[in-house]
Structures are given as structure tokens and as C-alpha cells.
Amino acid sequence: MKGEYTGAGRQLLGIWLTNACNLRCTYCYIKEKSDLTIDFDKAIEIIHSQLRQPGGILEVSFMGAEPLTRFDLIRRIVETILAEDWPRPVCFSAATNGTLLTEEMKPWLVEHRDVLMLGLSYDGEDEAQDINRSGSSAAIDRDFFIETWPDQMWKMTISRDTAGRIDRDIIAMHERGMAFSANAAYEEQAWTEEQIGGYELALYRLARYYADHPDVQPCNLLYSRLDAVICPEGERQPCYCSAGESFSFFDMQGRAYPCHMFSPMVLPEERTLHGQFLPQDTDYEDPRCSACPLRGVCYTCMGTNYAYRGDLRKRDPMHCRLFMAQIRASMYMMLLKAGRKTRYTQQDVRNMAAIRTLNEAFESGRIGME
Amino acid sequence: MMKMNFEMPNRNPEQENQEGSLIEQIGEKIEEVKSGIAEMIEEVGKKIEQAEEAGDVKESGEEKEEFDNNGSSCGRGHGCMGSMWCGRQRP
Numbered sequence: 001m002k003g004e005y006t007g008a009g010r011q012l013l014g015i016w017l018t019n020a021c022n023l024r025c026t027y028c029y030i031k032e033k034s035d036l037t038i039d040f041d042k043a044i045e046i047i048h049s050q051l052r053q054p055g056g057i058l059e060v061s062f063m064g065a066e067p068l069t070r071f072d073l074i075r076r077i078v079e080t081i082l083a084e085d086w087p088r089p090v091c092f093s094a095a096t097n098g099t100l101l102t103e104e105m106k107p108w109l110v111e112h113r114d115v116l117m118l119g120l121s122y123d124g125e126d127e128a129q130d131i132n133r134s135g136s137s138a139a140i141d142r143d144f145f146i147e148t149w150p151d152q153m154w155k156m157t158i159s160r161d162t163a164g165r166i167d168r169d170i171i172a173m174h175e176r177g178m179a180f181s182a183n184a185a186y187e188e189q190a191w192t193e194e195q196i197g198g199y200e201l202a203l204y205r206l207a208r209y210y211a212d213h214p215d216v217q218p219c220n221l222l223y224s225r226l227d228a229v230i231c232p233e234g235e236r237q238p239c240y241c242s243a244g245e246s247f248s249f250f251d252m253q254g255r256a257y258p259c260h261m262f263s264p265m266v267l268p269e270e271r272t273l274h275g276q277f278l279p280q281d282t283d284y285e286d287p288r289c290s291a292c293p294l295r296g297v298c299y300t301c302m303g304t305n306y307a308y309r310g311d312l313r314k315r316d317p318m319h320c321r322l323f324m325a326q327i328r329a330s331m332y333m334m335l336l337k338a339g340r341k342t343r344y345t346q347q348d349v350r351n352m353a354a355i356r357t358l359n360e361a362f363e364s365g366r367i368g369m370e
Numbered sequence: 371m372m373k374m375n376f377e378m379p380n381r382n383p384e385q386e387n388q389e390g391s392l393i394e395q396i397g398e399k400i401e402e403v404k405s406g407i408a409e410m411i412e413e414v415g416k417k418i419e420q421a422e423e424a425g426d427v428k429e430s431g432e433e434k435e436e437f438d439n440n441g442s443s444c445g446r447g448h449g450c451m452g453s454m455w456c457g458r459q460r461p
Contacts, residue, residue: 164378197396204376204403332403335410344421346430352411352418359411362404 012242013050014061014249015043016265017073021065023097023134027159027185029307030065031266037070038252043077046250051086062094063249063260071105078116092116095155099139106144113148120145121155122180124169128162146178154180160191164198166221167205174216181220186318187308196318200325207333214337223297223330225347226354231296237285243303244275261303273306286315288369293361298323320369328362331355374406375399 018037019030050058060081062074078092091114098120101109109118123129126137145152156173158166166182173180184199191199203221210218223229231237243249244258255274257263262273284302289295298320302312309316334351341348361367379395421427 193393194396197393197400198378200400201376201378201396204374208376328403328407331407332410335407335414338418339410339414343426343428344418345428348418349422349427352415355411356415359407 010056010059010246011050012059012061012247013047014063014247014260015046016249016251016260016263017043017062017064017067017094018070019065019252019265020069021097022069022099023066023136025097025133025157026161027132027157027188029185029188029266031264031268033065036252037073040073040076042252042254043073044080046254047077047081047090050248051081051088051090053088055088057089057091060090060092062092066097066100067094068096068098068100068105071100074116075108078112082115090115093119095119095121097121097133097136098141098145099136101141101144110148117149117152118145119149119152119155121157122173123156123158123162124166125172128165128169131161132157132159142176146176151179154178156180156182158182158184158199160186160189160195163191163195164202166199166202167209170206170219170221171209173219183220184319184322186322187304187316191318196321196325199322200329203325203329204332207329208336210333211336211340218333221326221329222333223327224334225351226330226334226358227347227350229297229327229330230293230354230357235296236283237289237295237298237300259303261301261307266303266307271307284313286313286369289315289320291370292367293357294323294327294367315369317369324362324367327358327367331358374403376403 016038019032019034020037021028021030021033024033047058047060060077062077064070067074074092074094081090093116096118098118109116120140120142121133122140122142123132129137129140145154154173156169158169162169163184170182173182206219207222210216210222218224243261247259249257249260249263251257251260251263251265255263257272257274260266264272284300285295286300289298292298298315300315300319304316305314306312335355338344338348338352358367376399379392379399381392418427
């Protein structure tokens with residue numbers, strides 16, 4: 001990182017680097033792939049404009065289809081910015097499919113690993129990676145990513161085609177020793193009933209794995225603190241998103257958006273939402289969810305709500321089904337774990353009370369969208 | 371309680387309307403889990419209640435607490451940089 005980091009006022013600046021990508025992942029949400037790339041001067045102008053403003057650390061994220069298609073540009077931008085002194089600290093990041101990494105890039109990336117973090121998208125076992133991501137597993141030097149950025153989470157995407165095998169894929173990620181975040185791509189593809197059911201069965205197998213391996217920290221799909229998932233009565237769904245607040249996004253023309261989901265990279269031009277807004281105090285609760293006890297933790301992406309359903313608040317019922325399966329699997333996991341214990345803590349007591357409440361809510365149909 | 375089987379039912383190439391049948395079988399398995407959970411609530415709940423009555427429940431924090439690793443703060447991750455930005459230990 002360049003400059004002194006105090007942790008206060010962190011700002012994320014997304015810059016769309018390029019429309020180019022060498023893969024055709026099954027769940028890709030980008031509207032159009034092409035060789036279009038941001039102009040060097042435009043990228044520098046955007047970064048300068050943000051670096052001159054007061055604030056905490058500025059993290060510049062090179063976004064795109066595949067940022068490493070333009071490694072030359074990344075390198076030039078990073079070196080240009082680092083060559084000057086700025087009133088605030090700066091660092092860089094990019095998510096990559098990893099397939100275009102070459103031996104020539106590696107020394108520079110290692111040298112700059114404290115200022116530029118690359119996060120790998122990898123979908124579990126090699127077989128899942130090949131199903132979802134254009135047969136790319138053999139082209140990725142996973143060890144380089146593990147060794148160079150050991151604390152950087154990998155992104156694991158679950159597609160409808162790999163939904164029924166996520167236990168294997170998640171266990172493979174644990175066995176590699178990587179931190180990762182697993183997320184389902186349900187809006188880009190319609191899942192069949194079989195795939196939804198297969199996902200739920202795989203979650204139960206995963207829950208059993210965690211109960212059998214108590215030293216493995218459950219991944220983000222399963223909850224260990226079940227008392228924390230129940231939303232107190234009268235409380236609204238919180239706004240989790242930082243788009244337009246600590247995050248802003250610029251396209252290749254230098255136009256600003258709250259995030260890329262509102263930009264022409266994803267939407268037709270006439271539907272884009274310009275500006276760096278999304279007020280955090282606005283009520284984003286979907287009225288269909290107001291009675292659901294899970295509304296406090298049930299996440300949503302306002303960008304996809306807008307992109308796929310034309311309304312910032314309108315959530316996807318499909319997500320609701322997948323999330324309920326995750327909660328049921330979490331209940332199963334915690335019951336298995338508690339059943340094997342010989343001594344209990346107050347947290348076990350709270351979890352048990354929460355499991356009873358959740359089970360009653362499931363049975364009475366109070367969980368989910370109205 | 372019975373050992374539950376979470377494996378996907380096999381496709382039978384000779385069976386007609388196998389998709390409908392598969393969905394039915396998956397549905398049956400999930401229903402089995404739901405009743406299994408209800409059964410476990412009774413069993414485990416009783417054990418915890420007994421421990422409480424005996425004053426044998428430790429204060430939280432005396433042993434390693436379960437904690438959540440929920441990745442990105444919006445939870446979506448796909449379609450945003452969630453796990454890059456929200457879920458990692460930042461510099």
C-alpha cells in the first residue's frame with residue numbers, strides 16, 4: 001500500500017478496464033464481450049480525481065470481463081500512480097479467472113503483492129471449474145495465487161449445473177486451505193426443480209461434513225449463530241450495500257454509477273442509472289418479506305434487483321428458496337454438532353431456542369415471501 | 371434417529387417421466403430431513419434442558435465459540451466483487 005493507512009474512510013473505486021475475456025462462463029452477467037478497453041489517460045484522470053479528495057485509503061479495483069487481458073495497462077496505471085505522492089493511501093485489486101497469468105507477469109505481481117491483490121475465481125473441484133468456466137482448470141496456476149495472496153478470498157460460484165455437488169466443491173476448497181466465499185448464480189440462469197432440490201441435499205451433506213470436522217470453519221452458506229439470524233419484531237431489513245456510499249464505479253468513458261450493475265456493462269444504455277448515489281437511509285425492504293423472521297440476514301443486491309426485476313427492492317423468489325434451504329441445513333448442522341457434545345454453553349442454549357423458533361416458523365409457513 | 375440419506379436419487383434410463391419421478395424422490399428426501407430435524411430438536415433439546423437444570427451450562431466464551439464467516443456483506447458475491455471487497459481481511 002502506498003501511504004499510511006489508518007483504516008478510516010475506506011473508499012472503493014471500481015474502474016471498468018476492459019470488455020475482453022477469453023472465457024465464456026455459463027453464468028456470466030456481462031452484456032457484451034469485445035476488445036474495448038479503457039484509455040490509459042481516462043483511467044489516470046478518474047483515479048487522480050478520487051485521490052485528490054480527502055479520505056481514507058482508496059482501493060482501486062480493475063474490473064471487467066477479464067482484467068489480465070490488459071495486464072500491460074494495469075501495470076502502467078499502477079506504476080504511474082505509485083510514482084507520485086498522494087494525500088491519501090492507495091492500493092489496487094482485481095478479480096481474475098487466472099488463465100492468462102504468464103511467467104513474465106509473475107515477478108512484477110510478486111513485487112507488488114502488497115499494493116495489488118488478485119482474487120481468483122475458482123468454482124471448487126477442477127471438474128466444477130471446467131463445467132462452469134470453459135474447461136479452464138488446467139490453465140490456472142492455483143499455487144501462485146495461494147502463495148502470493150494467502151489472505152485473499154477466492155470467489156466460488158455455484159451454477160445450476162454444479163448445485164448438486166457443492167459439498168464436494170466446498171470441501172475441495174477447504175482442503176486447499178483457501179479462504180473463499182461461495183455464492184449461487186441464480187439470476188442469470190433458471191434453475192430446475194431438480195437442481196434446487198439437488199442443492200438442498202448437497203447442503204445437508206455439507207452440514208454433515210462440518211459436524212464430522214468441527215475444526216473446519218463452516219463456509220458462508222451455513223450459519224453457526226442461529227440466534228443471530230432471527231430478526232427482532234419491528235426491525236426492518238437492513239441495507240447492506242455500500243454502492244454509492246463507500247463504493248463508486250466508473251465506466252470506460254469516465255461516467256459514474258453507484259456500481260457496475262447499473263452501468264452499460266450490464267444494462268442497455270436506456271436503463272442505466274448514472275451518478276454515485278443509493279442513499280443508505282432509504283427503506284429497501286421488499287414488502288413481500290416484511291413478516292419473514294430471516295429478513296435481517298437475508299441478503300440482497302439492489303443492482304440485480306434493478307437489473308433483473310426493474311426495482312431496487314424487488315427480490316428474487318428463487319433466492320428465497322435457496323436461502324431457506326441454507327437455513328434448514330444450518331439448523332441440521334448445529335443440531336448434529338450439539339447432539340455430539342457432552343457439555344453445553346449459553347450459546348448452545350441460544351441456538352437451540354432459535355432452532356425451535358425457526359422450525360415453528362417453517363412449519364407454519366411464516367418464513368419466506370408472502 | 372435414523373441415518374438420513376442425502377444422495378441424489380439415480381436417474382433410471384428405462385423409466386418414463388423420470389424427471390417428475392426424480393423431483394418426487396428428492397422432495398421425499400427433503401421431507402425426511404424436515405421430520406428428522408423435528409426429531410433431533412426433541413432429543414438434543416432435552417439434553418440441553420437437562421444440562422441447564424443441573425446448572426451444567428458454561429458461560430459463553432469459556433470455550434471456542436462458533437462464529438460465522440459470511441463472506442461478502444451482501445452475501446451475493448457473484449455479480450459483484452463481494453468476496454474481494456467485503457469478505458477479506460483488508461490491509
